[in-house]
Amino acid sequence: MRKGDEALQALRAYLAGLSLPEGARLAPERDLAAKLGLSRRALREGLARLELEGRLWRGVGQGTFLGPRPASEPLRVMPPGRPLDIMEARLALEPQLAGLAAAKANAENLAAIEQAVRRGSETADIESWGRWDTALHRAVAEAAQNPLLLALFEQLESCRIRGEWSMMRAALVDEAARRRGVAEHRRLAEAIAARDPAAAHAAMWDHLQSVASLIRDALRAGQAWGPGAAFGSVPREQEDDRDADAAE
Amino acid sequence: MRKGDEALQALRAYLAGLSLPEGARLAPERDLAAKLGLSRRALREGLARLELEGRLWRGVGQGTFLGPRPASEPLRVMPPGRPLDIMEARLALEPQLAGLAAAKANAENLAAIEQAVRRGSETADIESWGRWDTALHRAVAEAAQNPLLLALFEQLESCRIRGEWSMMRAALVDEAARRRGVAEHRRLAEAIAARDPAAAHAAMWDHLQSVASLIRDALRAGQAWGPGAAFGSVPREQEDDRDADAAE
DNA sequence: AATAGCACCAATGCTTTATTGGTTCCAATC
């Protein structure tokens, strides 16, 4: 460790001499070792200690940088989420989106929604219906014209996809459920097209409740998806979405 | 359009003959045109019609695919978001969180909420009040007992922090606004403690509307935060989320 | 035993190349 101490001292002096701003990148280890007249091994000893102190951080393929590691990105990985937690979250978010969509959708949005409903009703394949179902919900989210809410919706969607959702859909959506889903979709699309936020909110709420019922039934039937959240018991319909005016 | 119709027909026959699964990728336009004996222009006419119908989607540099356009992977980072967009999103999400919190908060949650309200009311400093305000909203989100919704709330929070929010708060929260905020917080906490989801929902909604009003006033006063979302023009008071659940 | 030197690995970033839908332009055709 004798050389390591030397290196640490040399590094401290070097950095103090340059007074680099935080976030600055140091020379690569090989170059730096040469410049300071140290062996790379000794230099790395010193760098390791400085990293321990939090004065710098190192990344393979990137380099060595002063200051704290850059937040390691706002890497917000959504937790996987149990199915009933997911449904509770969708129940909280998507009816609001539907209400806003009814108030603010433009012609393009309406066309996308209408198309998703129609194509979903035409297809016979369950799996393909699932894709159009997803497309519809996304189209509604887009129609709300709020990039933040759209991002939140996508987050939710992403953690719905990872996870046992696709398997579930195939397992518990039968032809009757699909037909009911189509009808609910149509009601939703009509409410949005009619610029009726309250009706759109209610339609989405009913639709999601219907999906949640399927899941609850499956759970009750002994599937092992874990205990779910508590949204089930009370309807709570129609809230504030009236008048999400069409300002802009 | 004569050739376009021909191409459409040829395409339909071609696709029907292959019965490709949804999501499958078609041959590049140039190759496909050669294979079908069509000019590329005519082929593109047909493809455009099919895309209008939603049977396929095309992406430059990617190709032509059957089925609905897949959702782009969710942004890792939230878009910055204009203040009024943020408020619209909070208005959509947080009242729901408050309702769930009223139904599901445990003793620890209630203590955290109560503490945030109390400490916020005690402090005189505007900046410190802001911290307790944030703490309260977060405590409510935690009380909803849904990890997914909590994650969504944090996402929203993160993009509220980056951005001109802190400056704004200092700029447009005066002593009167703070006192009103404290009162609204108290009403919210009491509704949650009383296990009254509807009241909690309404309290949060009113509180956020009050904050939104401040922002709208600031915008009207000529601040340059850009045109905001659309919830602005109508006060939208008095809602009726009767019957929220007291599930569980 | 510690160290210096060296080679190699794996992750990351950057550059280059190839593919592909979208567009424009002009001559050919009906």
Added chain:
DNA sequence: GATTGGAACCAATAAAGCATTGGTGCTATT
């Protein structure tokens, strides 16, 4: 004279290649 065919070109995307860089092990030297 409007439509069509062919070709070239553009821009977005993806894939491949190359270089850089921290991390690691191995060997010889002191």
